[in-house]
Amino acid sequence: MQSPHPGATSPSVGIKDYAVIGDGRSAALISRHGALDWLCLPDFNSPPLFAGLLDRERGGGFHITPADILHVSRRYLPDSAALETTFQTRDGVVRLVDLMPFSVQRHPDILSPEREVLRSIECLEGNPLVRVRIDPRDGFTGKALKFRDCRRLGWRASHRHSALYIHADLPLRLDGHGLGGEYRLRPGERRWISLTYHPRTIAVIPPLGEAAQQRLVHTCDWWRNWCQRIDYRGPYLDAVKRSAVTLRLLTVPVSGALVAAATTSLPESPGGSMNWDYRYCWPRDAAWAVMAFMDIGLYEEADAFFDWLVLASKLTAPRLKVMYDVYGRANVGEQEHPDWSGFRDSRPVRSGNALGKQWQLDVYGEVMMAVSRYQENHHVKKLGSYEISMLKGFGKVVCQQWCDPDNGIWEIRERRHHYTYSKAQAWFVLDCLLRLHERGVVAVPVEKYRDVRERIRAAIDTEGFDAEGNYYRGILGQDNLDAALLLLPHIGYLAPDDPRMLGLWEKIRRELDRGGMISRYSPGFAGQHGNEGAFMICSFWAADYLARLGRLDEAYRRFDRAMTFGNDLLLFSEEANPDSGAMLGNFPQAFSHTGLIKAAVSLARAEARRRNRDVA
Amino acid sequence: MLLEAVLENLDALLLWGFIATALMTLVLSASRFLGWSRISLPFLVGTFWSGDRRRAEASGFVLYVIGGWGFATFYALIFESLGWANGWLGLIIGVLHGLFLLAVALPLAPNIHPRIATEYEGPAVHRPIEPPGFLGLNYGVGTPFVTLVGQAIYGTMLGIGYPL
Numbered sequence: 001m002q003s004p005h006p007g008a009t010s011p012s013v014g015i016k017d018y019a020v021i022g023d024g025r026s027a028a029l030i031s032r033h034g035a036l037d038w039l040c041l042p043d044f045n046s047p048p049l050f051a052g053l054l055d056r057e058r059g060g061g062f063h064i065t066p067a068d069i070l071h072v073s074r075r076y077l078p079d080s081a082a083l084e085t086t087f088q089t090r091d092g093v094v095r096l097v098d099l100m101p102f103s104v105q106r107h108p109d110i111l112s113p114e115r116e117v118l119r120s121i122e123c124l125e126g127n128p129l130v131r132v133r134i135d136p137r138d139g140f141t142g143k144a145l146k147f148r149d150c151r152r153l154g155w156r157a158s159h160r161h162s163a164l165y166i167h168a169d170l171p172l173r174l175d176g177h178g179l180g181g182e183y184r185l186r187p188g189e190r191r192w193i194s195l196t197y198h199p200r201t202i203a204v205i206p207p208l209g210e211a212a213q214q215r216l217v218h219t220c221d222w223w224r225n226w227c228q229r230i231d232y233r234g235p236y237l238d239a240v241k242r243s244a245v246t247l248r249l250l251t252v253p254v255s256g257a258l259v260a261a262a263t264t265s266l267p268e269s270p271g272g273s274m275n276w277d278y279r280y281c282w283p284r285d286a287a288w289a290v291m292a293f294m295d296i297g298l299y300e301e302a303d304a305f306f307d308w309l310v311l312a313s314k315l316t317a318p319r320l321k322v323m324y325d326v327y328g329r330a331n332v333g334e335q336e337h338p339d340w341s342g343f344r345d346s347r348p349v350r351s352g353n354a355l356g357k358q359w360q361l362d363v364y365g366e367v368m369m370a371v372s373r374y375q376e377n378h379h380v381k382k383l384g385s386y387e388i389s390m391l392k393g394f395g396k397v398v399c400q401q402w403c404d405p406d407n408g409i410w411e412i413r414e415r416r417h418h419y420t421y422s423k424a425q426a427w428f429v430l431d432c433l434l435r436l437h438e439r440g441v442v443a444v445p446v447e448k449y450r451d452v453r454e455r456i457r458a459a460i461d462t463e464g465f466d467a468e469g470n471y472y473r474g475i476l477g478q479d480n481l482d483a484a485l486l487l488l489p490h491i492g493y494l495a496p497d498d499p500r501m502l503g504l505w506e507k508i509r510r511e512l513d514r515g516g517m518i519s520r521y522s523p524g525f526a527g528q529h530g531n532e533g534a535f536m537i538c539s540f541w542a543a544d545y546l547a548r549l550g551r552l553d554e555a556y557r558r559f560d561r562a563m564t565f566g567n568d569l570l571l572f573s574e575e576a577n578p579d580s581g582a583m584l585g586n587f588p589q590a591f592s593h594t595g596l597i598k599a600a601v602s603l604a605r606a607e608a609r610r611r612n613r614d615v616a
Numbered sequence: 617m618l619l620e621a622v623l624e625n626l627d628a629l630l631l632w633g634f635i636a637t638a639l640m641t642l643v644l645s646a647s648r649f650l651g652w653s654r655i656s657l658p659f660l661v662g663t664f665w666s667g668d669r670r671r672a673e674a675s676g677f678v679l680y681v682i683g684g685w686g687f688a689t690f691y692a693l694i695f696e697s698l699g700w701a702n703g704w705l706g707l708i709i710g711v712l713h714g715l716f717l718l719a720v721a722l723p724l725a726p727n728i729h730p731r732i733a734t735e736y737e738g739p740a741v742h743r744p745i746e747p748p749g750f751l752g753l754n755y756g757v758g759t760p761f762v763t764l765v766g767q768a769i770y771g772t773m774l775g776i777g778y779p780l
Binding site: 113 | 648649650651654655656659660663666667668669672731733734735736737738739740741742744745746747754755756
């Protein structure tokens with residue numbers, strides 16, 4: 001029998017045990033035992049209201065857990081982000097449904113709260129006992145919020161100039177820090193608990209019962225309609241859809257920003273210190289996400305991203321910052337919280353991210369990739385004058401700084417290096433601008449750009465290439481490997497079957513493969529130490545490369561192996577331990593899901609090519 | 617007679633009524649931003665007519681400004697009836713107005729407003745708005761203070777501007 005209340009920091013609960021729900025403004029992580037252990041309100045990067053994921057004592061939580069659990073199964077309601085968990089207990093069967101309803105106006109005469117987490121408990125069989133515990137905290141101070149009984153309106157707590165309401169149709173009482181209660185359900189009985197958050201505004205408290213059911217139906221309908229826009233007919237359809245839904249959950253609809261992950265400080269190595277805050281928008285990750293959206297026909301999301309990119313880059317143009325917050329602000333401080341135990345004692349817990357000071361040359365290439373794809377696509381609006389001047393600005397920045405060392409795609413903090421991948425992306429920026437010039441989209445100094453482009457290629461093909469070993473080095477002039485170079489065919493630098501690319505793949509396969517998964521770089525790369533896991537996106541990039549190469553069986557094997565490191569809900573974190581199967585790093589991770597979609601689309605295209613060849 | 621006198625000074629009434637309303641709105645908005653209170657009178661006014669949040673906030677603001685002129689007319693009638701006006705008189709009327717709003721109007725709001733819920737019946741589909749409670753304290757402990765300050769500024773501005 002499983003323990004009824006295993007906490008996030010218990011060794012029995014891993015990242016894999018969590019599911020995500022969200023509304024595009026924030027996201028909650030809920031364990032398979034009904035523990036909502038992570039939720040930041042009002043925004044993704046706000047201080048957490050529930051953070052039991054990072055410290056069971058200080059973080060609080062919102063637990064709905066049946067007593068005497070025998071078995072748990074869970075799924076998302078079809079094509080939606082509403083989570084359904086079914087508990088078989090000694091006394092009966094309970095179904096828990098969790099969602100964050102959309103605050104969009106459902107009906108012209110019905111007001112909705114700005115943020116809501118809606119949880120429903122339904123008895124399917126027997127008389128199971130359900131325990132409820134709601135213990136919100138004031139961010140990283142860990143102070144418990146004080147509730148006031150508002151009779152039939154529920155319970156109210158003040159939180160940082162905002163109000164939090166708990167409205168339930170089952171009895172709750174003050175219980176130490178927060179609210180608690182036990183309730184024995186009758187067969188067929190269904191109860192609701194609604195948590196609403198009202199940032200600096202008068203609260204709108206939605207009713208429960210039939211009205212709550214309507215919110216569930218409305219939100220699921222919205223997701224189903226959204227999923228119907230997905231234009232993908234290939235392998236791994238369920239995983240592609242779930243990845244698309246997850247990327248959409250991480251996209252802020254009002255601004256078009258996409259956060260890299262819903263969490264902070266989930267460790268990249270167990271008990272380690274590489275615990276970063278990913279609740280911000282990286283133009284690189286967002287560019288990959290936009291390309292993934294466009295790959296499966298979701299063009300409106302691409303529009304939204306470019307609106308955000310224009311907004312965010314206006315203050316720093318023509319330079320791009322490494323990351324921004326959801327409102328486009330580039331100056332994000334980083335704080336450590338030494339009192340927090342961290343996920344399984346992985347210290348320090350951090351909020352904010354100091355990466356804003358880094359210089360990462362490859363970002364221009366990734367954004368340029370997304371822009372060129374966007375521009376080529378006839379479904380979307382044409383580039384405006386600001387976007388065109390932004391692209392020209394990228395060319396100027398690249399010409400001025402391509403020969404400077406940078407922090408690279410892997411954001412190495414200690415020292416800057418001449419990363420081959422960064423140089424290749426610089427090459428791509430100029431190559432792409434020259435192609436756009438030929439098509440009459442932008443006017444650029446052709447001779448100069450051609451000259452710089454060839455100088456970059458010369459640097460990559462001499463200092464970045466080991467002729468003896470027949471592979472591209474991770475850093476110019478240094479003997480190491482970088483899995484990001486698997487993207488060289490993607491940017492058109494080399495054909496997938498170029499002997500140098502084949503040599504690089506063989507080298508990566510021999511030296512970065514860990515149990516069928518791919519690590520991002522060689523041990524000791526750029527002075528990095530530590531025992532980090534294999535990188536999910538690199539493993540998907542390997543499948544993508546093999547699909548482009550036409551080695552489909554091998555590509556499927558790689559893809560299938562990577563899929564085993566997702567959880568039962570097809571969600572992925574940043575990394576995985578190939579030995580234990582444990583997920584590592586922040587969760588769910590947009591970068592990993594973009595890699596999954598990219599590789600699946602490449603497999604589908606390779607399958608189509610193979611079918612066409614067979615027919616011919 | 618009094619109304620005729622007020623209409624003779626309509627220019628000042630409109631101008632200073634608008635300035636007084638704008639300053640009061642500024643005080644209340646700033647108090648929300650600073651976290652002193654969550655009260656939003658334009659939201660409460662707008663949701664009287666519309667359940668669409670955006671439309672309610674926009675129309676509520678317009679109605680609130682119009683209401684500001686309406687109350688300015690009432691203040692002007694008091695000034696005319698007393699035969700004098702200055703900032704101190706305006707401040708006293710403003711504070712009394714604020715006290716009435718806090719102690720009488722806001723607690724009665726659930727009985728008048730079609731979308732404000734009550735603590736006795738709980739929220740309903742068409743009545744989901746949190747009630748203000750006595751002195752508007754449900755919207756934050758700073759609500760009585762900022763409401764009184766806002767009304768005091770409103771009255772003071774009218775008391776100063778109307779006789780000019």
